[in-house]
Amino acid sequence: MHPLVHLLVALIAILTFIALNGLILVYVERKVAGFIQRRPGPFEVGPHGLLQPLADALKLVGKQLVMPRDADRILFWAAPLLSFAPVAICLLPIPFGPHLLGLNVNLGLLLVLAFSGLNVLALCLAGWGSNNKYALLGAARAVAQSVAYEIPLLLSVLCVAFTCGSLNFVDITVSQTKHGLLSWNVFSQPLAFLIFFVSALAETNRAPFDLPEAESELTAGFHTEYSGMGFGLFFLAEYSYMIVVSAVASVLFLGGWSGPFFSGHWWMLGKIYALILIMMWFRWTYPRVRFDQLLNICWKWLIPLSLINLLGTALIINLVR
Amino acid sequence: MTTIQKTLKGLWSLIVGLKVTGKEFCRPWITVHYPRQEVTNLDSYRGHIDLVPLPADPRTPLCIVCRRCEEVCPSGCIRIEGHVPGEEKGGPVRQLLLISNVPLPHSAAREPICAADKTLRVLDGFSLNYNLCSLCGLCVQSCPVSSLRFSEDVYLAGASRKDFEFDLLKRLKHRGRFAKIKKAA
Numbered sequence: 001m002h003p004l005v006h007l008l009v010a011l012i013a014i015l016t017f018i019a020l021n022g023l024i025l026v027y028v029e030r031k032v033a034g035f036i037q038r039r040p041g042p043f044e045v046g047p048h049g050l051l052q053p054l055a056d057a058l059k060l061v062g063k064q065l066v067m068p069r070d071a072d073r074i075l076f077w078a079a080p081l082l083s084f085a086p087v088a089i090c091l092l093p094i095p096f097g098p099h100l101l102g103l104n105v106n107l108g109l110l111l112v113l114a115f116s117g118l119n120v121l122a123l124c125l126a127g128w129g130s131n132n133k134y135a136l137l138g139a140a141r142a143v144a145q146s147v148a149y150e151i152p153l154l155l156s157v158l159c160v161a162f163t164c165g166s167l168n169f170v171d172i173t174v175s176q177t178k179h180g181l182l183s184w185n186v187f188s189q190p191l192a193f194l195i196f197f198v199s200a201l202a203e204t205n206r207a208p209f210d211l212p213e214a215e216s217e218l219t220a221g222f223h224t225e226y227s228g229m230g231f232g233l234f235f236l237a238e239y240s241y242m243i244v245v246s247a248v249a250s251v252l253f254l255g256g257w258s259g260p261f262f263s264g265h266w267w268m269l270g271k272i273y274a275l276i277l278i279m280m281w282f283r284w285t286y287p288r289v290r291f292d293q294l295l296n297i298c299w300k301w302l303i304p305l306s307l308i309n310l311l312g313t314a315l316i317i318n319l320v321r
Numbered sequence: 322m323t324t325i326q327k328t329l330k331g332l333w334s335l336i337v338g339l340k341v342t343g344k345e346f347c348r349p350w351i352t353v354h355y356p357r358q359e360v361t362n363l364d365s366y367r368g369h370i371d372l373v374p375l376p377a378d379p380r381t382p383l384c385i386v387c388r389r390c391e392e393v394c395p396s397g398c399i400r401i402e403g404h405v406p407g408e409e410k411g412g413p414v415r416q417l418l419l420i421s422n423v424p425l426p427h428s429a430a431r432e433p434i435c436a437a438d439k440t441l442r443v444l445d446g447f448s449l450n451y452n453l454c455s456l457c458g459l460c461v462q463s464c465p466v467s468s469l470r471f472s473e474d475v476y477l478a479g480a481s482r483k484d485f486e487f488d489l490l491k492r493l494k495h496r497g498r499f500a501k502i503k504k505a506a
Contacts, residue, residue, distance in 0.1 A: 036342045039352040285342040286335070301328070 010102030138221025
């Protein structure tokens with residue numbers, strides 16, 4: 001197959017997956033919230049409320065797009081697009097199975113990290129372009145948070161890159177298949193995994209680090225002024241980034257597609273959704289942290305710890321070789 | 322050292338929190354699933370007031386037209402019409418006449434406001450403007466014959482103020498008719 005055709009097919013498949021995943025995650029999130037609060041969650045539309053996300057999506061699509069009078073027209077509409085567009089590229093190099101990946105590149109990890117960083121810019125533009133104080137406050141928080149948490153995220157990812165000696169997702173996965181379950185990086189790098197997961201929560205603006213949209217303080221933060229699909233794209237992007245970080249976490253630390261009994265994309269999907277369920281569990285358990293607490297966790301704990309972890313890893317690798 | 326101890330304690334509290342929500346996640350719902358289920362503990366529910374019928378006849382109210390409830394209501398939402406048998410309907414009915422041979426319920430046991438009067442009266446209308454009612458329950462407390470109670474209509478809803486202006490006597494007769502039909506069946 002021509003590489004371009006392969007890429008096109010992969011992109012279409014990824015976009016379909018993202019859309020389907022958005023529908024599923026909205027439903028699952030609301031059901032998890034419901035069950036944790038001991039109520040049924042969505043129940044009326046379709047059997048057990050299964051068609052609820054579809055109804056929500058139709059509602060969002062059907063809504064009028066409204067822009068505040070003094071908003072910056074270009075930035076305001078560029079922001080949701082910029083938030084959503086990089087998601088497809090982030091999912092391209094991730095191997096869902098031994099042969100199920102869009103793009104096998106040597107710097108796959110770098111590609112994901114680079115393009116997922118664009119999301120901050122989108123939130124910043126949304127906050128600035130809305131000409132709304134709540135949106136601007138949300139954007140300011142988003143920037144401070146993302147810049148801070150990208151450092152421990154990168155440092156913990158580096159640990160894995162050091163041990164595997166590659167930035168290619170396929171190589172990293174294959175390097176974890178040697179001794180079965182025990183060769184998963186989560187066992188050799190538990191601290192890096194924890195730091196990665198916490199930073200990923202902060203990077204995706206998930207609770208308890210959902211300060212940029214903090215609905216109790218900032219109305220809806222950076223997307224206060226967005227209606228209809230403008231909001232819908234931000235929403236979809238958030239859920240897609242959850243998939244991206246969970247997929248990266250499962251490839252880097254949990255052995256990707258490899259697993260006992262049968263290896264393949266089912267293991268990968270299972271790991272991704274297990275991580276997402278844990279993220280949802282967190283969301284409905286923990287209250288939102290204060291802003292100074294958020295930055296203290298990062299600068300006082302995660303960055304020093306990840307630095308120590310990185311240095312230790314480098315030292316051990318040097319000694320072993 | 323204390324900082325690390327505090328941090329470890331904090332981390333442990335996070336796990337405890339997860340345990341709590343995880344446990345709740347696995348337990349059954351505690352909410353009432355409304356269209357399919359309805360609440361059962363309606364005894365303590367304070368709906369609008371309703372007339373209590375005679376035990377023997379579900380269409381005739383216990384009310385003796387003493388008009389205490391009308392007098393005691395702070396919102397003035399009760400209006401009673403009645404007449405003495407043999408006299409003209411709609412004529413003036415003297416207010417706050419108490420029948421002394423009817424035992425008073427404990428809550429209403431107080432000094433009679435005026436002299437006892439054993440005149441028999443018939444209730445012609447008992448209108449309640451529920452829009453004004455503050456559900457204080459003074460009328461229920463002060464009824465000497467316990468002819469008033471709170472209804473248990475949880476699902477009361479209406480689109481206009483008119484929907485909440487009730488004729489309680491009519492409602493009682495309506496209910497009584499159904500009760501009779503039920504009994505006959």
